[in-house]
Amino acid sequence: MLRLRTFKFCISIKIRRNNLVHYLSENDIQRSFINMKQHQQVDCIINYRYGIATCHVFSLPFVFDYLKYVGNTFPSIVFNHVIRLTVCDEVSFEHEFFHRIAWSFPFLKYLWVINYQPQLSKLEKLNSNYKPSYSIVKYPYLISLRLDTAYIHYIDQFLNETKTHLPSLTILRVCYESFTIVTRNFRKSITRLNCSKVKKLIFSPVLIDSPITKAKRSKKFNIYFPLLESCVCSLYE
Missing domain, CATH: 3.80.10 (Leucine-rich repeat, LRR (right-handed beta-alpha superhelix))
Structure with missing residues (x-):
């Protein structure tokens, strides 16, 4: 069976800030996708707003x-x-x-x-x-x-x-x-x-x-x- 080489995605997560042990950084997110990055580019956007942390992780180029x-x-x-x-x-x-x-x-x-x-x-x-x-x-x-x-x-x-x-x-x-x-x-x-x-x-x-x-x-x-x-x-x- 052929291996999946390309996966177009955008994963969005929202969580209350008081539930976080520590604030996530872009480096934290990038490290979790280190194996996938061997085959395609991945980036992320993290936003802390009004007590809520929002994280978007997506493949590049962004197709959505x-x-x-x-x-x-x-x-x-x-x-x-x-x-x-x-x-x-x-x-x-x-x-x-x-x-x-x-x-x-x-x-x-x-x-x-x-x-x-x-x-x-x-x-x-x-x-x-x-x-x-x-x-x-x-x-x-x-x-x-x-x-x-x-x-x-x-x-x-x-x-x-x-x-x-x-x-x-x-x-x-x-x-x-x-x-x-x-x-x-x-x-x-x-x-x-x-x-x-x-x-x-x-x-x-x-x-x-x-x-x-x-x-x-x-x-x-x-x-x-x-x-x-x-x-x-x-x-x-």
Whole structure:
């Protein structure tokens, strides 16, 4: 019987941190696959977030289209097949992190951001004369973006056209109150371009008596979303 030479896999494990005797490192994981590495490349991603440790061990090249719970630390490789990604960490995501995401996941179509920590660059700007210089992050294929589980800074990070370019965005899920603050009640021009092609908008959560739940939307709202076909107002998280 012929021996198996190639095995394409992605093994994901989640465990509560308080159940770990010690924190796993990338070297710990790599050593457990030392025999397999004689025939093919293996890599891993370890993320510690909100009391949970997540470990992805996978063969290279990565052939799957979905990857969940990637944090600030991940290998500098290109995931050409991944179109769905969830990023999550208890440490803030800075602008450079999203550059790395764009480089490592060049064909990304669906992105979900989970991070409740403010960006350090935003705090530094508030506390000093610090004026960061950004190069624009480009996601040419991104069609769906979920930000309702992210701190308000990440709404500006993605919708501010001087920071991020989203030419294909058609589905946006975001916290209503945070969105109105960032866009100054749909008056801020610098966050309008990345919203201009959105066809489905999901606000979560939103108050029943808020203006957006009423049949007639404001003129400024319609200018922000000229192609909007569906607006869903979720009353609960």
